[in-house]
Each structure stands twice: as C-alpha cells, then as structure tokens.
Amino acid sequence: MNRKIQDVCAERGLELIGVKIDGDLVELVASDLRAAAVLDVKRLRELAIDIKATWGVRYVTLSLDAALEHDEGSS
Amino acid sequence: MSSTEEKIAQIVGEMRSLDALVVAFSGGVDSSVVAALAHRALGDNAYAVTAVSETLAGRELEEAKEIAAEIGIRHELVVFSELDDPRFRENTASRCFFCQSMRFDHLAQIADELDAKVLASGTNLDDLGDHRPGLEAMRERRIYQPLLEHEVNKQGVRAIGRALGLSVWDKPAAACLSSRIPHGLEVTNARLRRIELAENTLAQMGFRQFRVRDHDGLARIEIAPDELERILDYDQFRSVARALRDAGFERVSLDLFGFRSGSLNPAEVSHA
Numbered sequence: 001m002n003r004k005i006q007d008v009c010a011e012r013g014l015e016l017i018g019v020k021i022d023g024d025l026v027e028l029v030a031s032d033l034r035a036a037a038v039l040d041v042k043r044l045r046e047l048a049i050d051i052k053a054t055w056g057v058r059y060v061t062l063s064l065d066a067a068l069e070h071d072e073g074s075s
Numbered sequence: 076m077s078s079t080e081e082k083i084a085q086i087v088g089e090m091r092s093l094d095a096l097v098v099a100f101s102g103g104v105d106s107s108v109v110a111a112l113a114h115r116a117l118g119d120n121a122y123a124v125t126a127v128s129e130t131l132a133g134r135e136l137e138e139a140k141e142i143a144a145e146i147g148i149r150h151e152l153v154v155f156s157e158l159d160d161p162r163f164r165e166n167t168a169s170r171c172f173f174c175q176s177m178r179f180d181h182l183a184q185i186a187d188e189l190d191a192k193v194l195a196s197g198t199n200l201d202d203l204g205d206h207r208p209g210l211e212a213m214r215e216r217r218i219y220q221p222l223l224e225h226e227v228n229k230q231g232v233r234a235i236g237r238a239l240g241l242s243v244w245d246k247p248a249a250a251c252l253s254s255r256i257p258h259g260l261e262v263t264n265a266r267l268r269r270i271e272l273a274e275n276t277l278a279q280m281g282f283r284q285f286r287v288r289d290h291d292g293l294a295r296i297e298i299a300p301d302e303l304e305r306i307l308d309y310d311q312f313r314s315v316a317r318a319l320r321d322a323g324f325e326r327v328s329l330d331l332f333g334f335r336s337g338s339l340n341p342a343e344v345s346h347a
Contacts, residue, residue, distance in 0.1 A: 022290070022293070025290060025293075025295070027293075027326075027328050028331075033309060033312060034309045037307050037308055037309040037311075037312060038307070039307070040304075040307075041300070041303045041304050041307065044303075044307075044331045045300070045331060045332065045333070047331065048331035048332050049332075052332075059295060059330060059332075059338075060330070060331050060332065061295055061328035061329055061330050061331060062328060062329045062331060063326070063327070063328050064312045064315060064316040064327045064328060064329055065316060065326055065327055065328075067309065067312040067313040067316045067317075068313065068316050068317060068320065
C-alpha cells in the first residue's frame with residue numbers, strides 16, 4: 001500500500017520519501033516540500049480523493065514537518 | 076413582506092407571549108439571531124447567557140460579549156467544567172449529549188435566578204441532518220427552538236441576521252473545541268489548550284474557516300477549500316508548522332480535502 005500510494009502521487013507530480021499510515025489517516029511525506037507547495041489545490045484534492053477511494057482511508061494529509069528540518073537540524 | 080420579514084414577525088410575535096426568555100448564547104450566527112429576536116420582542120426581559128467552559132475558545136467568548144453589546148441584550152455568563160464529567164472526558168460518540176445536558180442544566184439554574192421560565196437555543200433546521208446527540212439533551216429539557224420550529228435553515232438564519240443588521244450574519248460556523256478530538260481519545264485540558272493556541276495562530280494569519288484536529292499529538296489542519304491556495308506556500312508551511320509545534324503538537328499535517336464540518340463524526344460519509 002505504501003509503495004502504491006507513492007507511485008500514484010508520483011504520477012500526479014508529488015514525489016514522496018514516505019507514507020505514514022495511522023489507522024484511517026494517511027500522511028504523505030514529500031521529498032521536496034517546496035515543490036509540493038507549488039502544486040495546485042485542484043490536483044492535490046483529486047489526489048486525496050483517489051487515495052481515499054482506492055484504499056478506503058478517511059483522511060489524506062501532507063506532512064509539514066519537513067519545513068522545520070533545517071531549523072531543528074541546526075539547533 | 077418577504078419570507079425573511081415574515082419569519083421575523085412570526086418569531087417575534089410568538090416570543091412576545093413570554094414573560095421572559097433566556098437564550099443560550101455562543102455568539103455564533105444562530106444564537107445571535109435568536110437573541111436579537113428575543114431582544115426585539117421582550118427588551119430587558121430577554122437575556123443572552125453564555126456558558127463558559129474549557130471547550131469555549133477565549134476569542135469566541137470575546138466575540139460573544141461584543142455581539143451581545145451590539146444587539147443590546149442583557150448578557151450573563153455561567154461558568155462550569157465539562158471535564159468534571161468522566162463520561163464527557165471519555166469522548167464517545169455521545170459526548171455532545173453529556174456536554175449539552177450539563178450546559179442546559181447550568182443555564183436552567185441561571186434562568187431560574189433571572190425568573191425566566193423559558194430557555195431557548197439557536198438550533199436550526201439544518202442541524203437535524205448532522206450527527207448531533209446534543210439535540211436529544213435539549214429535547215429532554217424541552218428547550219424552545221424557535222428557528223427549528225419555524226423551519227428556518229442555515230441560509231434562512233443568515234438572511235434574518237442580515238435583515239436585522241447583525242455583524243455576524245456571515246460568520247463561519249464554529250463548534251466547541253472538543254469537536255477537534257477524535258472519539259475514543261480522552262478530552263483533556265492540555266489538548267483543548269493546544270488546539271485553541273493553534274487555531275488562534277491560524278486566525279491571526281488571516282484564515283477565516285478552519286479547524287485543527289488533534290490526532291493524539293498530530294495536528295491535522297483543515298482549511299476551507301477556497302483558502303487552501305493561500306497556505307500552499309513554503310514560507311507559509313514553515314510558519315504554520317513552527318506555530319503549531321510551539322502550541323504543543325508533535326507533528327503537523329495539512330488535510331488535502333480542506334475544511335468540512337463534522338469530519339470526526341462517526342457518520343461522516345462525504346468530503347463535500
């Protein structure tokens with residue numbers, strides 16, 4: 001499931017370094033959050049709808065934690 | 076006479092048959108409309124009473140005070156703690172029933188002190204289509220629900236609010252802070268406070284309709300679809316993530332569906 005979600009995201013232009021699955025919540029971890037930030041809302045929503053429909057999960061999210069990695073790495 | 080004016084006349088006319096009325100008042104558009112109609116009908120014999128507890132965000136309380144002053148209605152506060160009830164803290168799908176039971180029992184006490192025999196809520200027709208166990212608590216206590224009884228839906232409430240000149244006529248729907256915690260996860264003061272802090276930050280950033288859901292330390296941010304574009308910016312990601320970490324969350328994540336009311340309800344079936 002993890003690998004397949006990464007493939008679906010890559011096809012839509014969102015490269016991932018990981019997928020965290022916690023019950024009914026799927027958290028997408030982008031390899032480049034700057035690139036993810038420039039994707040349009042429509043495309044992200046369609047991606048979330050596809051993941052929800054295919055895997056029956058309830059929530060599909062994009063992790064924002066990577067935005068702080070530099071801060072935390074240098075502190 | 077428009078249908079909105081007719082509804083106003085009907086409800087005000089009905090309220091005039093009462094000696095006094097206490098309105099359960101959150102400062103949202105529904106209870107503000109009922110409070111404004113009550114004030115129009117009964118003047119100083121109408122009271123807006125806000126139940127203050129851990130699940131009411133501080134900024135919501137301040138807004139309630141402001142709108143009560145705008146309406147000109149007498150405004151009282153009643154303070155209680157939902158967290159005193161373990162059935163509430165347990166956070167089952169019946170949580171709202173226990174909360175509203177406590178809330179209206181406290182409101183009934185203050186209504187008694189004010190010599191008002193009738194307690195009113197801002198329940199509207201659209202509330203019937205949602206998962207609202209709190210409505211059962213109101214039914215048990217025979218709470219007067221003028222908007223519901225006159226078949227006024229949310230759109231109609233906003234139309235009445237606008238016709239009455241209320242500043243909150245288009246205020247986004249709000250819900251108590253415990254609605255951000257998934258059922259089964261205990262409602263604690265620490266969780267409520269980090270949710271409040273996080274949502275204050277999003278409000279300060281200019282977002283209008285949003286929720287920060289607390290998945291046991293993971294903040295799942297729901298932003299209204301028409302505001303999602305604004306958050307899709309790397310610097311915005313950084314600001315939001317930093318602020319929510321500072322509020323006490325361990326992880327921060329953006330919901331790609333955006334805001335939808337009741338997304339943690341057990342019966343949720345769509346993401347429209």
